[in-house]
Amino acid sequence: MTWFEILKEPNIQWILWACTLLGIGSGVIGSFAYLRKQSLMGDALAHVALPGVCIAFLLSGVKSIFLFMLGAMVMGIISTFIMSYITRKSRIKQDTAIAIILSVFFGLGIVLLTYIQHNANGNQSGLDKFLFGQAATMIRSDVIVMAIISAILIVICTLFFKEFKLASFDAGFAKGLGYPVALIEQLIMFLIVIAVVVGIQAVGVVLMSALLITPAVSARYWTEKLGLMVFLSGLFGGVSGVIGTIISASGNNLPSGPLVVLSATGIFVFSILFAPSRGVVSKFLLRQSVKRKVEKEKQMQLRERGSSI
Amino acid sequence: MSVNELWVILTGIFVAASCGILGCFLILRKMAMVGDAISHSVLPGIVIAFLISGSRDSLVMTLGAAVFGLVTVFLIQLFKNSGVQTDASIGVVFTALFAVGIVLVSVYTRQIDLDLDCVLYGEIAFVPFDRITLFGMDAGPKAIWGTGITFFITLLVVSLFYKQFKITSFDPAMAASVGIPVALIHYMLMGLVSLTTVSSFESVGAILVLGMLVVPAATAYLLTERLSVMIVYSVAVGIVSTILGYYAAVWLDASIAGCIVTVAGIIFGLTFIFSPSHGMISKWWRKRKILQEDHAKQAQLETA
Amino acid sequence: MSQSPLEINNISVAYQKKPVLRDITFSIPEGKLIGIVGPNGAGKSTLIKAILGLIPRLSGEVKIYGKPYKDQLKKIGYVPQRESVDWDFPTNALDVVTMGRYGHLGWFKRPGKKEKEIAMESLRKVGMQDYANRQISQLSGGQQQRIFLARALAQDATLYFMDEPFVGVDAATEKAIITLLDELKKQGKTVLVVHHDLATVKEYFDWVMLLNETLRAIGPAEEVFTADMLQETYGGRLAVLDKQKESSFVLA
Numbered sequence: 001m002t003w004f005e006i007l008k009e010p011n012i013q014w015i016l017w018a019c020t021l022l023g024i025g026s027g028v029i030g031s032f033a034y035l036r037k038q039s040l041m042g043d044a045l046a047h048v049a050l051p052g053v054c055i056a057f058l059l060s061g062v063k064s065i066f067l068f069m070l071g072a073m074v075m076g077i078i079s080t081f082i083m084s085y086i087t088r089k090s091r092i093k094q095d096t097a098i099a100i101i102l103s104v105f106f107g108l109g110i111v112l113l114t115y116i117q118h119n120a121n122g123n124q125s126g127l128d129k130f131l132f133g134q135a136a137t138m139i140r141s142d143v144i145v146m147a148i149i150s151a152i153l154i155v156i157c158t159l160f161f162k163e164f165k166l167a168s169f170d171a172g173f174a175k176g177l178g179y180p181v182a183l184i185e186q187l188i189m190f191l192i193v194i195a196v197v198v199g200i201q202a203v204g205v206v207l208m209s210a211l212l213i214t215p216a217v218s219a220r221y222w223t224e225k226l227g228l229m230v231f232l233s234g235l236f237g238g239v240s241g242v243i244g245t246i247i248s249a250s251g252n253n254l255p256s257g258p259l260v261v262l263s264a265t266g267i268f269v270f271s272i273l274f275a276p277s278r279g280v281v282s283k284f285l286l287r288q289s290v291k292r293k294v295e296k297e298k299q300m301q302l303r304e305r306g307s308s309i
Numbered sequence: 310m311s312v313n314e315l316w317v318i319l320t321g322i323f324v325a326a327s328c329g330i331l332g333c334f335l336i337l338r339k340m341a342m343v344g345d346a347i348s349h350s351v352l353p354g355i356v357i358a359f360l361i362s363g364s365r366d367s368l369v370m371t372l373g374a375a376v377f378g379l380v381t382v383f384l385i386q387l388f389k390n391s392g393v394q395t396d397a398s399i400g401v402v403f404t405a406l407f408a409v410g411i412v413l414v415s416v417y418t419r420q421i422d423l424d425l426d427c428v429l430y431g432e433i434a435f436v437p438f439d440r441i442t443l444f445g446m447d448a449g450p451k452a453i454w455g456t457g458i459t460f461f462i463t464l465l466v467v468s469l470f471y472k473q474f475k476i477t478s479f480d481p482a483m484a485a486s487v488g489i490p491v492a493l494i495h496y497m498l499m500g501l502v503s504l505t506t507v508s509s510f511e512s513v514g515a516i517l518v519l520g521m522l523v524v525p526a527a528t529a530y531l532l533t534e535r536l537s538v539m540i541v542y543s544v545a546v547g548i549v550s551t552i553l554g555y556y557a558a559v560w561l562d563a564s565i566a567g568c569i570v571t572v573a574g575i576i577f578g579l580t581f582i583f584s585p586s587h588g589m590i591s592k593w594w595r596k597r598k599i600l601q602e603d604h605a606k607q608a609q610l611e612t613a
Numbered sequence: 614m615s616q617s618p619l620e621i622n623n624i625s626v627a628y629q630k631k632p633v634l635r636d637i638t639f640s641i642p643e644g645k646l647i648g649i650v651g652p653n654g655a656g657k658s659t660l661i662k663a664i665l666g667l668i669p670r671l672s673g674e675v676k677i678y679g680k681p682y683k684d685q686l687k688k689i690g691y692v693p694q695r696e697s698v699d700w701d702f703p704t705n706a707l708d709v710v711t712m713g714r715y716g717h718l719g720w721f722k723r724p725g726k727k728e729k730e731i732a733m734e735s736l737r738k739v740g741m742q743d744y745a746n747r748q749i750s751q752l753s754g755g756q757q758q759r760i761f762l763a764r765a766l767a768q769d770a771t772l773y774f775m776d777e778p779f780v781g782v783d784a785a786t787e788k789a790i791i792t793l794l795d796e797l798k799k800q801g802k803t804v805l806v807v808h809h810d811l812a813t814v815k816e817y818f819d820w821v822m823l824l825n826e827t828l829r830a831i832g833p834a835e836e837v838f839t840a841d842m843l844q845e846t847y848g849g850r851l852a853v854l855d856k857q858k859e860s861s862f863v864l865a
Contacts, residue, residue: 039397040342090587091701091750092336095396096527099341100577103520107570110516114564206349207411210404217397255415258408265405272391280391290627291671298623298636337702469721476712480698486665487716487768488686530703534748539703 012249018143018202019241019260023211025150026195027237028157030212031219031230032188035168037094041083041189042212044102045196046205048072048079050109054116069197076193079105084185142201149198153191157230164188165226203257211237214264221275240264316450318555321569323456324513325521325547327463327505332526333540334498337478342396343385343499344522346403347506348515350381352410360417371455371507378503381406382496452513459508463501474498475536513566520570521547528577531587546576616679618643618688618772618803619664624673626656626663633659635827637673641820644801646794648808648818648834652847655825657807658694661774665691677772686716690770692761694777700750706760707745710735713767728767735766738796740789755786762793773797773804780809791817814838 026042033039049072056071057063079101086097157164166174167184175181192212199208219232244260273280328344335341351374358373381402388398467474476484477494485491502522509518529542554569561568582589620640626633633656641647649657662668664675666682677685690713710732711724718724736742739759749757758778765773778790794817797804805822808814814821814834821837823829823846830837830846 034394034397037394037396039394039400040345043342043345043400086581089589089592090531090581092527092530093339093341095339096336096341096523096530098396099345099519099523100527100574102342102345103516103524103570104574104577106516107520107567107574110564110567111558111561111571112563114567115561118562206404206407209400210408213397213400214404217393217401220393254412258411258415261404261408262412265401265408268401268405272388272393278392283391287627287671290632291625294625294627294632294635294671337699472715472718472723473720475704476715479702479704479709479712480693482662482667482693482697483691483712483764484715485667486686486689486691488683489715534703534705535708536703 009249012245014140014143015249015256016242016245018146019245019256020238021143021146021150021241022195022199022202023215023237023239023241023260023264024234025146025153025237026199026208026211027215027219027233027235028230029153029188029191029195030216030237031226031233032157032164032168033192033212034216034220035226036185036188038098038189038192039213039216040095040098040209041080041192042196043206043209044083044098044105045076045079045193046200046208047102047106047109048075049197049200049205051075051105051112052109054109054112057116058112065201072197072200073193075105076197077190080186080189080193084189146198146202149194153195154234156187156191160184160187161227161230203260207257207261210261210264211240214261214268215240218264218268218271221271221278236264236267240267314555316453317565318552320450320452320456320513321517321551321555321565322548323453323460324505324509324517325525325551325569326544327456327460327501327509328518328521329525329529329544329547330463330467330540331498331502331505332522333529333536333543334474334478335502335522336526336530337536338498339395340399341523341527342399343382343502344506345515345519346385346399347378347381347503348510348518350403350406350410351375351377351507351510352407353377353413354380356410356413356417360413374507375503377406378507379500382499382503386495455508456513459505463505466497466501470494470497471537517566517570520573521550524570524573524577525550528573528580531580531584534586546573550576617641617676618678619805620676620679621664622674622676624660624663624675625671626659626668627671628659632671633826634663637824637828639822639828639831641803641805641831643803644798645803645820646798646818647803647805647820647822647831648814649805649822649824650808650811650814650838650846651824651829655846657824658776660824661691661776661805661807665689665774687768688771690765690768690773692765692773692775692778695754695758695761695781700752700757702749705746705748706741706752706763707732707736709749709760710763710767713764713769716768731769732763732767735763736760738766739763739793740785753783755782758782759786759789762790766793771802773802775804775806777807777809779813811843 030039030042033041052072052075053068054071055075056067060067083094083097083101086092086100087094092100163174163179163184166177167179167181167188171181171185174184195212196208199211202208203211215233215236216229218236219229222232223229240260240263243263243266245256247263248254248256248259271279274282276282277286332341332344335343354373354375354377355370356373358370361373362369384402385395385398388401389395393401473484473489473494477489477491481491505522506515506518525546526539526543528546529539532542533539550573551569554572555565557563557572558565558568580588583591585591617640622638624637625635633654637660649660651657659668663670663673664682666675675682677688682689707729711728713735714724714728714731718728733742733745736745739762741756741759741763744752744756744760749760752760758781762775762778765775779787782790794804794806798819806818808818815838818834820832821834822831823837823842825846825848830842
């Protein structure tokens with residue numbers, strides 16, 4: 001099969017669309033997470049989904065993707081409240097708070113999962129499969145959900161661009177201007193929760209956090225403007241989605257999730273090496289040229305001094 | 310208490326103690342998520358070690374994992390030095406390595422028998438059954454040896470270099486100016502975290518390692534103003550959580566590792582509310598008292 | 614003649630594209646209080662960090678009492694900017710000051726009674742003996758600064774580098790720092806201080822270094838700290854309020 005033929009297969013088209021849209025949406029909201037030093041929040045939220053899914057199952061007794069997503073979302077929102085409360089009210093720093101949330105909620109999730117497996121009636125296997133991601137089983141309705149969610153993410157980020165920017169850069173100043181900073185911060189968190197809950201199904205817990213982090217870090221290397229950074233981050237996320245899916249479809253049975261992540265990592269490595277002015281190579285060249293310049297100036301000065309005597 | 314129970318609890322205690330010591334330095338250096346990162350990014354190491362040696366011998370796999378633990382730490386530091394934020398650097402590295410691991414697993418999954426769940430989410434309940442034999446005699450469960458030796462190495466290194474660990478965590482610039490090798494100390498700490506993660510997660514699961522690295526240390530951070538005391542409290546909270554968690558798991562018929570972390574979380578929550586120095590209640594009480602005194606003073610001024 | 618405590622040869626430093634320091638060369642006599650003065654971004658803190666090897670240099674060499682920096686670590690005391698550390702760290706004032714002895718202790722020795730005594734003595738010198746057991750986050754900005762100074766004293770160095778010790782401190786602390794600087798001088802020690810407040814330069818320091826990317830001037834305060842030299846260093850951004858009194862400068 002040629003690439004073009006691969007892309008014509010309807011099944012693969014759905015996966016392609018899903019991964020691309022997911023990449024764009026999470027890339028956009030991921031830039032704000034990066035700037036607020038909350039990159040790993042996505043990782044934590046993806047783990048928090050487990051107890052959410054378990055509680056949804058315990059309460060309803062049915063296995064429904066919609067209820068699972070709802071449970072994961074509610075749990076995600078609760079955990080973001082707890083996290084910001086801990087960092088606001090105590091000396092505990094953000095990274096520690098995120099790690100606490102991740103481990104305790106996931107631990108609780110495992111307790112609930114094993115409890116369900118040992119005690120509840122009926123067919124309860126496969127709860128955790130929700131968390132490991134199955135892009136290959138993506139169908140049309142999943143893609144539509146993803147498209148809607150990604151569109152919502154992008155629209156909200158565009159509408160509130162100014163507010164997000166200020167609250168991320170200088171929360172104190174934003175407060176002084178009368179912005180409801182706490183509300184804005186919670187909104188950003190909420191968007192991350194949505195992106196994570198939708199994304200887990202496609203790529204799984206760990207790889208979902210990569211989609212929030214890696215495109216944003218790569219984008220940061222290319223620009224000093226937030227607007228452009230958000231755009232690039234979305235672009236990189238989307239491109240990673242496309243490349244990952246194509247390799248997955250043309251290769252021998254490789255899962256698309258990790259390949260999407262590795263494509264994003266490839267873009268990151270390229271950025272860190274070759275981005276203008278911030279990249280490693282250009283930094284090195286710059287350093288050499290500055291060194292030469294300084295040397296040259298020194299020589300000239302010496303000569304001037306010599307001629308003036 | 311049966312012998313098997315004792316083995317499980319003792320393994321948990323060794324893990325809790327190593328993690329409790331190292332966790333204090335991790336949270337003070339704002340690198341709490343490093344444990345999480347290492348426990349995921351060692352996956353390719355395990356797979357590669359398995360592919361090369363062709364055996365499921367845990368020593369070989371542990372070695373492969375340890376190598377990738379150090380690679381992780383090195384890459385995180387490399388990206389950090391080139392201007393990426395710490396947390397993002399951690400995130401990029403471990404997700405990428407984990408993805409490599411999954412790809413490797415799925416490429417070779419047909420030929421080999423390597424259970425992903427089993428590698429990543431070790432089950433502490435099985436500790437007593439995987440035994441080691443020395444000179445033809447049963448020498449007890451393997452996990453006890455792995456986690457026990459790790460604990461003693463950690464204890465030894467941290468007590469020998471306590472001074473250096475402390476000053477480089479508090480003020481690295483000043484430490485460097487008096488000639489303390491800051492980078493070396495950093496890698497020593499990270500090497501220990503890597504060792505602890507790798508030696509523990511196979512027997513108790515990644516989630517328990519991460520939980521034990523941060524939750525007890527954060528609890529201790531709310532209780533004391535001295536680093537040495539903080540480490541002692543952190544280890545104590547870890548051990549108490551292990552014991553209570555074990556019995557909670559037996560009672561609920563649920564995952565032991567999950568219960569231990571949950572209990573640690575509950576202890577953290579209680580400390581967060583009730584700690585005499587940093588708890589919410591005592592803070593609120595102090596604020597109220599200051600306000601009252603203020604009011605009293607003003608009232609006095611007004612009457613005067 | 615005794616060795617100069619600090620000889621700098623051709624130090625250049627660049628952040629990204631911009632050279633921050635070019636070709637700094639100077640040497641200083643022993644027993645002077647030297648104020649490093651210059652506009653924001655002139656590279657004052659960078660100079661200290663480059664000398665101490667905390668940031669990479671493009672070129673240049675540093676000699677402390679005629680020997681390479683690495684051989685003279687015990688003769689150097691360093692007071693970083695206060696914001697450079699996390700004051701929530703679980704430790705008390707005495708403990709931080711004791712850290713000043715770590716360089717002398719070597720790899721394995723632990724601080725003992727002798728170190729505690731030196732630390733207490735240093736705390737006394739900055740007037741903080743009553744706060745020895747106080748958790749560092751509960752100290753005011755000025756008190757934290759004094760703890761840092763006490764730590765440098767405990768280093769028992771002969772050459773001190775202080776990065777903006779006067780920023781954000783109360784009057785009592787400012788006075789305590791001045792008394793301390795004078796005492797160090799009396800003991801024949803050499804102190805380099807990054808300083809911001811032009812109004813107090815002449816009063817506090819006997820030597821002045823004017824810095825703005827390049828070394829503009831270094832020498833006794835009365836020779837170097839003149840209206841003309843300052844105008845040159847600050848590039849016309851300075852308004853002299855009173856032509857007669859050089860102490861009244863204002864940044865325009």
